[in-house]
Amino acid sequence: MKLTRLRVEQFRQFRAPLEIRDFAPGINLFAGPNEAGKSTLAAALRAAFFERHRSSSVEYLRPWGDSAAAPTVEVDFELGGQSCRLVKTFLARKRCTLQIGNELLDGAQAEDRLAELLGFQHAGRGESRAEHWGIPGLLWIEQGGAHSLREAVGHAADHLRAALDASLGEVAASGGDGVLAEVRALRAELLTEAGGRPRGAYKEALERQERLAAELETLDAAIEQYRQRVDALAVLRREQAADEAQRPWETFRTRQREAAASLEAVQVLERERVNTLRQQAEAEQRATLWRSQVEADAREKQALADRAGAEEAARARWASAQAAVAPWQAGVDAANGELQRVRADLARARGRDARARLEREAAAAQTQAEVLARRLKEAEQADEDVRTLRQRAAVLAVPADLLAALRQGARELAELDIRRSAAATRVRYALLSGQQLRLGAETLHGDGERELLEATALELPGVGRVDIQPGGSDLAELRARIDRLHARQSERLRTLGLASPEAVEARVLEHAGLLNELTGAQARLQALAESGIEALRGECAAQHARADELANALHALPPAAEDGAGPPVEEAEAAEQAALRALAGAQESLQQARLAEADARARLEAASREHATARQAYEAPARARALAGARAGLTDALAQGAELARRAEALHARIAEAHPDILRQDVERYRASADQQEQQYRARRDDILRLEAALQAEGAQGQDERRAELARDLAQARRRADELGRRASALDLLHGLLDEQRQRLTRRLRAPLQARMEHYLRLLFPQASVDIGEDLAPASLLRPASGDVQGGSVDELSFGAREQMGVIGRLAYADLLAEAGRPTLILLDDALVHSDDERLARMKRVLFDAATRHQILLFTCHPEDWRDLGVTARDLQALRAG
Helix, strand or coil: CEEEEEEEECECCECCCEEEECCCCCEEEEECCCCCCHHHHHHHHHHHHHCCCCCCCCHHHCCCCCCCCCCEEEEEEEECCEEEEEEEECHHHCEEEEEECCEEEEHHHHHHHHHHHHCCCCCCCCCCCHHHCHHHHHHEECCCCCCCHHHHHHHHHHHHHHCCHHHHHHHHHCCHHHHHHHHHHHHHHHECCCCCCECHHHHHHHHHHHHHHHHHHHHHHHHHHHHHHHHHHHHHHHHHHHHHHHCHHHHHHHHHHHHHHHHHHHHHHHHHHHHHHHHHHHHHHHHHHHHHHHHHHHHHHHHHHHHHHHHHHHHHHHHHHHHCHHHHHHHHHHHHHHHHHHHHHHHHHHHHHHHHHHHHHHHHHHHHHHHHHHHHHHHHHHHHHHHHHHHHHHHHCCCHHHHHHHHHHHHHHHHHHHHHHHHCEEEEEECCCCCEEEECCEEEECEEEEEECCCEEEEECCCEEEEECCCCCHHHHHHHHHHHHHHHHHHHHHHHCCCCHHHHHHHHHHHHHHHHHHHHHHHHHHHHCCCCHHHHHHHHHHHHHHHHHHHHHHHHCCCHHHHCCCCCHHHHHHHHHHHHHHHHHHHHHHHHHHHHHHHHHHHHHHHHHHHHHHHHHHCCHHHHHHHHHHHHHHHHHHHHHHHHHHHHHHHHHHHHHHCHHHHHHHHHHHHHHHHHHHHHHHHHHHHHHHHHHHHHHHHCCCHHHHHHHHHHHHHHHHHHHHHHHHHHHHHHHHHHHHHHHHHHHHHHHCHHHHHHHHHHHHHHCCCCEEEECCCCCEEEEEEEECCEEEEEEHHHCCHHHHHHHHHHHHHHHHHHHHHCCCCCCEEEECCCCCCCHHHHHHHHHHHHHHCCCCCEEEEECCHHHHHHHCCCCEEHHHHHHC
C-alpha cells in the first residue's frame, strides 16, 4: 500500500484545506514545530480508515468553536496494483466513498471492504479504539507509543498468524490440533484451564467428600459433647445440694445489715458537722457584712473631699469655655457677607451662559427640523415607489401551482420526446456522388440520418419501393400522450394569456426582478422611516415645535448688554465653593466652642449636685447610729464563728476515727457477695434443668446409627474422588505432553518472523538475537558481553531501547506481511525521540533498509536529527501557507 495524495479540510486545526501530493515510495519526512499539525495528519489517516463516517463519537475531529464544520479527509493510494481513492466526511455532511480501480463503493459497504483489505475492524459502537485497529494499528505508531509493542501485537495477532504461510496448514493437516483439542476438552471437564484446579464432577466428588467428612466430624463432636454434658450435670447436682444445705447468702445479708447500722451512726455525725460548718459560714458572712459597713465610712469621707475638688475644677473649665465663643461668632458673620457677594457674581455668570446655550440649542433644533423635513419627503417618495412596484408585481405574478404544472409538463414532454426518439426507426444513408433516394416527400443526397415515427415509403430509382413501418406499439401511445400534454400546456398558457412556456419564464423573471426592486424600495423606506411614515411626520412636527419654542425662549431673555461684565461661571462657582468652605469652617468652630461651653456648664452643675448630696448624706444623724451598731455586730460575729469552728473540728475527729469509707465498702462487699451466691444458686438450678432436657432430647436422636451411615457414605465418596483424581492426573499429563509438542511446532512457525526481526536487530545490536514469545511479540533479547552471552526481558530494557525495539518489531512484521501479499504502510509520529546519537544513527540505517520494501511516513519536530536520512524534509508550515 502506497499513499499518493492526502487532503484534509475542516479537521481540527486545519480549518482551511491542506493537500499533500507526490508521496515518495520510500521514506517521506515531514517536519514542523510543536502544534504544526503533524499528529493531526496522523489522526486524519486513522479517522479516514478506522472511524465510521456516521459515528457521532468523533466530535474531537471538529475545529474548536466551529459547530457547523464537516471534517473531511481524502486519501489517494495504490493497493494491489490498483489506484484507489477514499473520501470520508464526518459530522455535518456524513459521507464515505471508496473507489478501487473501476469499482465504486459507498457508505458502510466501502468501510467494510477497506477493513477487510487492510486487516482491521470497526468498533461496534462509539469511537474506534486500539483493539480494533489490527495491522494498521500495529504499523502506525502514535506519538509516544513506539515502546508499547506487545499490546499492538496482541490486537493484530490473528492477522500475523494468517501470514505465516504454509506451516499453519501443515500442522492442521497432521491432526495434532484435533487430538489436543479433544484432550483439552476432556481435561476441562475435570480441571480448570488456568491453574489445573478441580472442576465439574471431580470438584463435586471432592466437595461431597469434604462435606461428609465435615458432617462426620461434627457428629463425633456432638457425641463427645453429649458425654461431657452428662459429667457436667453430675457436678452441678453435687454443688447445688451443698448450697441448698448451707444457704451462704443469708449469712452475708446479716453482716451487710450490721455494717449498714454502723455506717448510719457515722452519717448522723457527718450531718451534725455539716450543720455546724453551715452556721460557722453564716457567722463569717455576718462578720464580713459588718466589717464592710465600718470600712464604708472611711471611703465615704474620702469621696466627699474628692467631690469638692471636682466641683472647683469644673467651674474653672466653664469660665474658659465661655471666653472662647465670642471670636468665632465674629468670623461666621464675616464669612456670610463674603458668600452673598460671590453668589451675586455667580448668578450673573450663569445668566450669560444660559443665553449662549439657548442660542446653540435653537440653531441645532432648526437644523434637525430641516433634516427631518428632507427625510420625510424622501420617505414619502419611497412609499409611493413601494405601492407602485407592489401593484406591478401583483399583475405579473404567476400562481405557484400553475407554474409548477407548466414546468412539470415541459419536463414530461421532454422525457416523452426522448422516449419517442428512442422508439423511432432510424434510417442512416450514405449515397454515392450524383445518386439520390426519395423518402416520403423528401429527396435524400449524400449521407445522413432520419427518424421515422410513422409509415413512410422509400423509393429506390431503377429498383422499386420499400415501405417502412416503425415497429412497437408504444409509438402511437407516446404520440397520443404527447398530444394530450400539448393540449394541457396550451390550456395553461391561455389561462395566463401567454403564447409559450418561454413567455411564462420571461414573466417569472420579470416578476422576480420587480420583487427585487420592491425589496430594495422597502429597505429604503425602512431606513428612512424605521417606525413608519406617520411616526416620522410626528417626529418632524415635534422638532419644528421644539425649534419654535427655543426661539421664543431666546427672544424672552433680556438683551445681552444688560447682563454686565463679570468673571466666568467656573471662576464664580470656585469662589462660591471657597466661600462656602470658609463659612462652614467658621460655623463648625463656633459650634464646637458652644458645645464645649455647654458641656463645661453641664459638668459644673453635675459636680455641684453630687457634692451637695454627698455632704448631706455624710452629715445625717442616722449614719452615726448605724456605724456604732455595725462595730458591735462585728465583735459578736467574730466570737460566734470561733466557737463553731472548734465544735466542727471535734466532730471531724470522731468521724475520721470511725472510717466511714471502709464501712461503705463492707456494706457493698456483703451485698454483692449475697447477690452473687444467690444468683449462682438460681443459675445453677436453671442449668441443671436445661441440661436434663437437652440430654433427654439428644439421647433420642440415634447419633450412633447416624455416625455409621455417614462413615459408609464417606468411604464411597473417597473412592469416587480418588477415581476421578487419577483420571484428571492422566489427562493433565497427556495434555502437557501434547502441548509441549505443539510448542515445538509453534517455534517452527515463528522462525520467519524471528529471521526478519534479527535482520534489523543486527543493524542496531551486532551479534544480538531475539526470542519471540507465544504472542508473536519479542520476549527476550540476547547480547554478547565480555566473552559471555547476557539476556533479559525486552520489557526490562530502558525506555529508549524499548522504543527502538518497538520500531524494529513493526518493520519485521511489515516484511512478513508484505511477503504474504498483505498491504503495508509505516507511520512514525515523533518516534525515536529518546535515542542517543549513536543509536539514532543505527536506526536510520534500519529505516533506510526498510524503505526499500515499504513506504514510510516519518513526522518529526527535530528535522536537524534526520538530515543524513537521504530524503528532503517537507515543512508542514510551508505546506499550510502554500
